[in-house]
Amino acid sequence: MTNELLAAKTAAINEDLAYHQARVVLLISSVMTKKGAGKKLDGLTKLAKLDFLVRYPILAQRVVPALSSDGRLRPSEDDARESEAPMIRYKYGPWDDRYYPVIGALVGRGLATYQKGRAGSIALRLTAAGQRLAAELRASDSWRDIAQRCDAVADQVGDWTGNRLKEAIYERLPEVLDRPHREVIRR
Numbered sequence: 001m002t003n004e005l006l007a008a009k010t011a012a013i014n015e016d017l018a019y020h021q022a023r024v025v026l027l028i029s030s031v032m033t034k035k036g037a038g039k040k041l042d043g044l045t046k047l048a049k050l051d052f053l054v055r056y057p058i059l060a061q062r063v064v065p066a067l068s069s070d071g072r073l074r075p076s077e078d079d080a081r082e083s084e085a086p087m088i089r090y091k092y093g094p095w096d097d098r099y100y101p102v103i104g105a106l107v108g109r110g111l112a113t114y115q116k117g118r119a120g121s122i123a124l125r126l127t128a129a130g131q132r133l134a135a136e137l138r139a140s141d142s143w144r145d146i147a148q149r150c151d152a153v154a155d156q157v158g159d160w161t162g163n164r165l166k167e168a169i170y171e172r173l174p175e176v177l178d179r180p181h182r183e184v185i186r187r
Contacts, residue, residue: 020102022137025111026147027051028126029134030154037158043121045162048099049169053153054146063172064156072148106130118161 027050031041041047053060053067061068103124106112111130117123126134137143157165 017098017102017105020098021105021111022133022143023054023146023150024051024099024102025106025126025130025134026137026143026150027054027154028112028124029131029138030147030150031158032125034154034158038123040115040117040123040125042117042123043162044099044103045121045166046160047103047124047162049162049165050153050157052169053157053165054149057149059173060153063168064153066156067152070152070156072152074145074148121162 024047027047028041031037031050032039041050053063057067057073060073067073103112106124107114109129110127111133112124112126115123115125134147138147157168160168
């Protein structure tokens, strides 16, 4: 592999991780500001399932019918064809292998901290710097729709446990689970 090709590939990976970090910051921000959340997002399963609903707005409306009438979810024409950031079928439902490096980067950059969660789980809380970044993203035209999706999902199911979210996805989207493990979920 040439140096130019390696540099281009590295830049693409970094851009992809930055996109996912920004979306996760917005999602944590949306959840941690809800009453009863304890100013944190409790559990990686919960993060993954909430993120699934944000990334797949058409499927989210099937999992949480109340989201169908929430104009903030606003699936675009592109969403009708395919998710902008597809996830994979994992043994516990939709998952993204990038969560560990994304969360690690947020913690390492001082944007989020680990907190003690319920029943021994790990929770995430944005730092003051993370909250400032979330506010900046919310104010930008390019992130406004994603921020609104995060808010809609957090308002409807932000107080659900990760397990309850997982069970709702299993119950209402059996076709997502009737795929081989590690298969990409396109819609």
